[in-house]
Amino acid sequence: MHIDFAQLSIVVAMLLGVISASMLPLTYFSKKQITKLLKLIIFVQFSLISFAFFSLEYSYITSDFSVENVYKNSHHAVPLLYKITGLWSNHEGSMLLWVFLLSLCNFIFTFHKIDYEEKLWIYFIQILITSSVLSYIIFKSNPFIKLMPVPKQGIGFNPLLQDMGLAIHPPILYVGYVSTSIPFVMACAAMIRKKLTRSLIEIMQAWNLLSWSFLTLGISLGAWWAYRELGWGGYWFWDPVENASLMPWLSSIALIHSIYSTKKLNTNYASTFVLAICGFLLAILTSFFVRSGAVTSVHSFAQDASRGLYILAILFIYSFFALLLFANRIKYFESSNGYSWVSRLGGINISNILWSICIIIIVLSLIYPLFIQNISGSQITVESSFFKQNFVPLTGVILLLLAATLPATWQNILKIHNRHLIYSLIVSIIITGIFCKFYCLASELTYIFIFFTGVLVVSRMIFWIYIRDKISIKFLFIWIVHIVAGLFAISIAYLETNSQELVAQINENQAIEFAGFKVTLIKKENYAKDNYLSGKIILNVFKENEEVGNLTPEIRYYPVENTQTAESSILHNIFYDLYAVISEIDVSSQVTVKLYYKPLINWLWAISLITFICGLVLLYLNHRKRNNASS
Amino acid sequence: MKPKYKRLQIIIISIASICLGALILLKSFNENIIFFYTPAELLSKDLSGKLVRVGGFVKEGSFEKNDLAIKFTITDNDKDLVVCYEGQIPNMFRENQGIVAKGKLLHNVFFAQEILVKHDEKYMPKELVNSIKDSGNWRN
Numbered sequence: 001m002h003i004d005f006a007q008l009s010i011v012v013a014m015l016l017g018v019i020s021a022s023m024l025p026l027t028y029f030s031k032k033q034i035t036k037l038l039k040l041i042i043f044v045q046f047s048l049i050s051f052a053f054f055s056l057e058y059s060y061i062t063s064d065f066s067v068e069n070v071y072k073n074s075h076h077a078v079p080l081l082y083k084i085t086g087l088w089s090n091h092e093g094s095m096l097l098w099v100f101l102l103s104l105c106n107f108i109f110t111f112h113k114i115d116y117e118e119k120l121w122i123y124f125i126q127i128l129i130t131s132s133v134l135s136y137i138i139f140k141s142n143p144f145i146k147l148m149p150v151p152k153q154g155i156g157f158n159p160l161l162q163d164m165g166l167a168i169h170p171p172i173l174y175v176g177y178v179s180t181s182i183p184f185v186m187a188c189a190a191m192i193r194k195k196l197t198r199s200l201i202e203i204m205q206a207w208n209l210l211s212w213s214f215l216t217l218g219i220s221l222g223a224w225w226a227y228r229e230l231g232w233g234g235y236w237f238w239d240p241v242e243n244a245s246l247m248p249w250l251s252s253i254a255l256i257h258s259i260y261s262t263k264k265l266n267t268n269y270a271s272t273f274v275l276a277i278c279g280f281l282l283a284i285l286t287s288f289f290v291r292s293g294a295v296t297s298v299h300s301f302a303q304d305a306s307r308g309l310y311i312l313a314i315l316f317i318y319s320f321f322a323l324l325l326f327a328n329r330i331k332y333f334e335s336s337n338g339y340s341w342v343s344r345l346g347g348i349n350i351s352n353i354l355w356s357i358c359i360i361i362i363v364l365s366l367i368y369p370l371f372i373q374n375i376s377g378s379q380i381t382v383e384s385s386f387f388k389q390n391f392v393p394l395t396g397v398i399l400l401l402l403a404a405t406l407p408a409t410w411q412n413i414l415k416i417h418n419r420h421l422i423y424s425l426i427v428s429i430i431i432t433g434i435f436c437k438f439y440c441l442a443s444e445l446t447y448i449f450i451f452f453t454g455v456l457v458v459s460r461m462i463f464w465i466y467i468r469d470k471i472s473i474k475f476l477f478i479w480i481v482h483i484v485a486g487l488f489a490i491s492i493a494y495l496e497t498n499s500q501e502l503v504a505q506i507n508e509n510q511a512i513e514f515a516g517f518k519v520t521l522i523k524k525e526n527y528a529k530d531n532y533l534s535g536k537i538i539l540n541v542f543k544e545n546e547e548v549g550n551l552t553p554e555i556r557y558y559p560v561e562n563t564q565t566a567e568s569s570i571l572h573n574i575f576y577d578l579y580a581v582i583s584e585i586d587v588s589s590q591v592t593v594k595l596y597y598k599p600l601i602n603w604l605w606a607i608s609l610i611t612f613i614c615g616l617v618l619l620y621l622n623h624r625k626r627n628n629a630s631s
Numbered sequence: 632m633k634p635k636y637k638r639l640q641i642i643i644i645s646i647a648s649i650c651l652g653a654l655i656l657l658k659s660f661n662e663n664i665i666f667f668y669t670p671a672e673l674l675s676k677d678l679s680g681k682l683v684r685v686g687g688f689v690k691e692g693s694f695e696k697n698d699l700a701i702k703f704t705i706t707d708n709d710k711d712l713v714v715c716y717e718g719q720i721p722n723m724f725r726e727n728q729g730i731v732a733k734g735k736l737l738h739n740v741f742f743a744q745e746i747l748v749k750h751d752e753k754y755m756p757k758e759l760v761n762s763i764k765d766s767g768n769w770r771n
Contacts, residue, residue, distance in 0.1 A: 364656060
C-alpha cells in the first residue's frame, strides 16, 4: 500500500518541476513571491522523495517481496543491516538514493543567507534538475514495480556485497556526486544574473569542498573494499566505472584551486564556471551512464541500452544550455590579468590544464571502445597499462608543479626561497637513487618518477613550514593536505615496486618462507553459520623469531546463491599488510594458499581518511570566517 | 607584438599541442587495447598466441581441477572452448555464470591469465550478449 503512495509521490514531485517551469514568465511580476514559492516546492519535493525512499526502505526491512526490487535483492536470511543497505545494491534503488540525496542537498541549501534575487534562479534550476532525474527513475528505472502473486522468498543477495565497507560506499560516493550539482547551479545562476558575488563564491567553494571530500572517501572506500574482498591483493583495476568515478574527483580538485584564485585575485572566472559545469556533467555521466550498461564493466548492472540513451539525452540538454549560457554571458565577467605565469597563480593555471587533460584521457578511454565498436564491430577493452603510461606520469608532473609553486607568491615564483626548491631537488634525487638501488624489487620507470615527485613535495613542504613565521590553523590544514599528497605518491610507488606474492601448497605443521616471514599451517576446520558453510585454515606467522599473528583465510559457500567466495585474511601493520587467500572449501586434503606482502598499503587508506577530514575542516574554517566577516 | 599576432600564436600553439597530444594518445591506445571475441569467433580466426579476451558462460559439468590449475569449458551457444587457468577459482565462479577471460589461444585451448566474473547473478558481458544475438543463437 505504502509503495503505491511512494510511486505516486515521486510522480507528483516530478510534476512540481513542470509546474515550476511554467511559472517562469511570472518572475516578471514578483521575484520575491516566486522565490518563496520555489523554496516551498523544494521543501515539498524533498518531503515527497523522502517518503518514497523510506517507504522502500520499510519494504526492505520487513522483507516485503511484493515489491520486485526487494524480491530481487533481498532474502529472509540476510542480516538486517544488509537488508537496509540492499536498497542501493541495485540500479533502481541506488538511483532513488541518488535523487533523495539531491533533494536533501537542495533542502539544506535553502538555509543559506543569500539575497532572494540570487536564490530565484538557483532554486529554479535545482527543481528542474531534480525533476529530470525523477523522470529517468519513473520512466526507465522504477524501483516501485510490484509483483503478483507475492513470492514467498527473495532470490537472495550477493554475498560479495555483504560487507560494511561496500554497504556505505554508495551513499558516501553519492553525496560527493550530488553535491557537484550545487556549484553547477550556482555557476548557471551567476551567469544568468551576470555577476558572481563574493558570498556566492564562498558558498560555491564550501559545497565543492564537501563534494571533493566525500568523493575522496567514497573512492578510497571502494578501493579498500576491492583490496579486502576480491582476493587479488589489488586495489585499483582501471575498470571503466572506477575511472569514471575519478572524473568528478579530478574536476572538483581543479575547481577548488580555480575558485581560490577567483576569490583572491578576481581572475579565472572562465575556468571556475567551466569546471563547475563540467563537474556536475561528469558526475551525472559517472552515476548514470556508466552504470546503465552502455559501457562494459564488471561493475555495471543490467544491459538496457535505452537507459543509456535517456541519460545521454538529459546530459546533452544540460550541457547544451549550460554551455550556451557560458558562451553568451562570459563576457560580463572580466578577469584581472597581468599576472605572471611563473607564480603560484601560474602553477594553479597549468595544473588545472593538466587536471583537464587527465579528465580527457579518461573520457576518451570510455568513448574509444564505443567508437571502435560502432565503426568496425570489434569489441575492445582498454588495458590498465594505458593508464600507467599516460595518466600516472601526468599526476607526477602535477606534483612537480605543486612543489615548485605552492610555497611561492601569487606574483612571482622567482622571488622567494627558491634555494629551498634546489635543496629539495637534491634531497629527492639522492633519496630516489637510494630507493632505486636498495629498496626497489621491480624497477618501473613510472613509479620511480612518482616516488621522486612524492619525495620532492614532502621535502619542499617541510622546508616551507620550517621557515614560516605565522602558522594559522587554516595554513596548517592546507599544508597537511598537500604534504599527504606527496606521501601518497611515495606510498603507491613503494607499494607497487616492492609487493611480493607466492602461491604454495601447504600441509599441516608445514612452514613456508615468504618475504622474510615464516608461515606455518597449524589448523584446518570446516563449519556452518548464518547463510553459509565454510572451510578455514589457521596460519601462524613469525618474523625473525617473533610472533606476528595468525592468518585465517576461509572459503564460504552460500547455498541460496549457489556460489562461493574467498574470505581473505589480513595481518595489518603500519609498514605492511600480510595477506592470505585459499581457494578450496574442502580443507581436508592439501591446501593451496596464496600469500601477498603489501608494504605501506595502510598509508593509502590513512592518507585518504586524513584528506577527507582535512577537506571538511577547511570547509568549516571557511564557513566560520564567512560568518565572522558578515557579522 | 601586436595582440592579433599574439592571439594567432596562441591558437597555433594550442592546435599543434592538441594534435600532438591526440597522436600520442592514439598511439598509446593502439598499443594498449585488447580485443574481445566469443568462442566461435576466436576458433574461426587465426589468433593463436595473441593476447585477447574471450567471453562465454561456463558449461555445466565441464569444471575440473587439479592441485594448481583449473579447467572448464565456456560456450556461446555456438561453439565450445576449453579454458585452462593456473590459479585460484575466482569469487562468484560457478556453472552457467558469464565470465570474461584474458589470455592466449594455443592449440585450440585457451590459457587464461585472468578470469573476471561479475558481481551480479544476472551478468552476461555486453560483448557476449551482442555477439550471441548477432550470430542468431540467443536463447533466454
